[in-house]
Amino acid sequence: GNSVTQMEGPVTLSEEAFLTINCTYTATGYPSLFWYVQYPGEGLQLLLKATKADDKGSNKGFEATYRKETTSFHLEKGSVQVSDSAVYFCALSDPSKSTFGDGTTLTVKP
């Protein structure tokens, strides 16, 4: 079946540092790929998505590129802020359901 493997956390960075959270997937067919973010006490929110190979999703300074050859969808941001502290989930969807990674907790210190 489908699976998503995320870089283990937690990740702690200083403000303005560069962020990478690794995500690789296993799937049959051509799923869509997503990054969701969860702030304390809330549900998940869509951060960005990519629907086919070589697509780049971007939002709020975050980017991720759908790499079919390496089955990866790594999340990057050039300069993190304290307000980016949250849990980040990589996910894939196919016609049957969405599959999520275990989540990576990011803490950004001022």
Next chain:
Amino acid sequence: KAGVTQTPRYLIKTRGQQVTLSCSPISGHRSVSWYQQTPGQGLQFLFEYFSETQRNKGNFPGRFSGRQFSNSRSEMNVSTLELGDSALYLCASSFSGTGEDNSPLHFGNGTRLTVT
């Protein structure tokens, strides 16, 4: 547009009881999915409903059940509660179902269930 609404936000139950959680999707969304979130297991898929029919089901025991009404609102029921059922239960809606039109899931803030 109102978001996904889950009620109640918090619940405390004792072992052996049953519980019903409610989810109102975004207007116009016909697919509703339920997930269980725990620190140890992450996000686990429970089931998905579309137009009042269960289309997909995760690997949970039969104590976990759900239904969807004609207005797309959904309920989830857990019978004979166990301590291990303590979790955050998240509901998510989408227009036509995950993956079919690449539409993302829109999540509610969840119901925090504590079983004592």
